[in-house]
Amino acid sequence: MAKKSIPVYPIVLIPNFAEHQNFAPLIKANGSGSVTVGAAEERFGQVLKYYFGNWVFPQQEMLPNGHDRPYTADFVIVEPNTELHLDIEVDESHCFSTGVPTHCIGDDDYRNLCFLKAGWVIIRFAEEQVVSQPERCCRFIGNVVAKLSGNVSFSYQFVDIAPLTPVKQWSRKQAASLKKNNYRQGYLSVDR
Secondary structure (H helix, E strand, O other): OOOOOOOEEOEEEOOOOOOOOOOOOOOOOOOEOOOOOOOOHHHHHHHHHHHHHHHEEEEEEEOOOOOOOOEEEEEEEEEOOOOEEEEEEEEOOEOOOOOOEOOOOOOOHHHHHHHHHOOOEEEEEEHHHHHHOHHHHHHHHHHHHHHHHOOOOOHHHHOOOOOOOOEEOOOHHHHHHHHHOOHHHHHHOOOO
């Protein structure tokens, strides 16, 4: 029996596009959500805006068909020539306020499927990656946009930026251990 591999951040999920000239999703974002912004998201949002400018939309809601409540993307990046939509997610191992493990292996599978069915590309980063390597995360996003859309107009910005260092996704047990050891507080430099 083959051993199942552990997912590694960044996690990229790409839908099957019917047409490779227009990547407009079947369901578009319908405005800003009211979800609490994660500890690292505000700073990362500034870096995203620096590199991708008005392509970046924070905290955007997407209501999948047959659902009563929308999902909120941490960030949406829309490539304007092709309407390629990217859901950029920043995954943390546990919630600061409750201590509950989050974004563990398999937790986001259904949510990811909803975005894929709607025609969105999903890129998930570990929170520690966007904190310690924000420019490298942007390089990764830029490479995905260039490969799918053919738009390489901003690629020059990333020529001197090293590739992103991968991070393994965590299990519930590992997330509990990370919380116990105050792992998030270490890379976020906060007391909680």
